[in-house]
Amino acid sequence: GAGVSQSPSNKVTEKGKDVELRCDPISGHTALYWYRQRLGQGLEFLIYFQGNSAPDKSGLPSDRFSAERTGESVSTLTIQRTQQEDSAVYLCASSLGGTRTGELFFGEGSRLTVL
Amino acid sequence: SQQGEEDPQALSIQEGENATMNCSYKTSINNLQWYRQNSGRGLVHLILIRSNEREKHSGRLRVTLDTSKKSSSLLITASRAADTASYFCATDARGDYKLSFGAGTTVTVRA
Numbered sequence: 001g002a003g004v005s006q007s008p009s010n011k012v013t014e015k016g017k018d019v020e021l022r023c024d025p026i027s028g029h030t031a032l033y034w035y036r037q038r039l040g041q042g043l044e045f046l047i048y049f050q051g052n053s054a055p056d057k058s059g060l061p062s063d064r065f066s067a068e069r070t071g072e073s074v075s076t077l078t079i080q081r082t083q084q085e086d087s088a089v090y091l092c093a094s095s096l097g098g099t100r101t102g103e104l105f106f107g108e109g110s111r112l113t114v115l
Numbered sequence: 116s117q118q119g120e121e122d123p124q125a126l127s128i129q130e131g132e133n134a135t136m137n138c139s140y141k142t143s144i145n146n147l148q149w150y151r152q153n154s155g156r157g158l159v160h161l162i163l164i165r166s167n168e169r170e171k172h173s174g175r176l177r178v179t180l181d182t183s184k185k186s187s188s189l190l191i192t193a194s195r196a197a198d199t200a201s202y203f204c205a206t207d208a209r210g211d212y213k214l215s216f217g218a219g220t221t222v223t224v225r226a
Contacts, residue, residue: 004157033213042203042218043158056213091157101145101207101214106157 002026006092006107013082014115021077021110023092031097032075033104034067037089046090049075050097082114119147119204119217127223134191136220138204139184145207147180147187148214152201161189161202194224 005024013019025032030051035043045059049069060066064082069075079086089111093104119140128134138147146165150158164171164180164187171178177190191198201221205214 031212035216043205043216045213045215048213050212059213093158097212101212103148103160103163104150104158104205104214105160106150108157 004092004094004105004107006090006110008110009108010111010113012113012115015084016081018078018080019082019112021079021090021092021112023075023077023094023107025073025075025092025094026105028072029094029096029105030072031095031101032069033093033095034075034077035091035093036061037091037109039088043091046077079112082112084114087112087114119206119215121202121204121217121220123220124218125221125223127225128194130194130196130224130226132194134194134198134222134224136189136202136222138187138189138217140187140204140206141185142208144182145209147178148205149176149178149187149189150203150205150216152203152219154200158203191222194222196224196226198222199224 007022032049034046047067048056064080067077089109091109093106095104119138122137148163149161152158162173162178164178175192180187201219203216203219205216
């Protein structure tokens, strides 16, 4: 596609349930990022994928959070046993990657509400 | 933790006026970027300035970078109602490829 695509755009779930959020990056972009944005706040880094290298998971807030990426395409962010504090917009971004960080292209985000 | 911090947190100006916001960061960087976020939407890249550059222009945007003070400024000239948005600076520390974002400046342009 022309841009970064995220699904679902909105997700309402009950506390304790698992959720999966999907990101389709721009074709050819080797770098992929997940960020979390709570209401009225800045972006909190979660995880970074670069090609076939081991992902940088240093931003994942707990072991309930995990993410996978298939090659240089789709990524899935999974939150297990969701808590109310997980309510936020989850933003995915991709970039050309390589040796220097360049422009990030963001999706529209997945808004998660945990009741 | 957030690398960049924007100042002010919020800014309200009249259409046609200039808007200036600042970003301070903590560690040495490869480059600094500015992004815009309209309410409820994803972020859009505005401009990237490398650590060896001091000033950059793009249309009505002017960005400066002072690595000795670890700070940057974004100037929007002749503001329009469509410039109403939140503006974020983002940095990548030397040796690190992930971008760290500040909390943002919310700009409101009054007609």
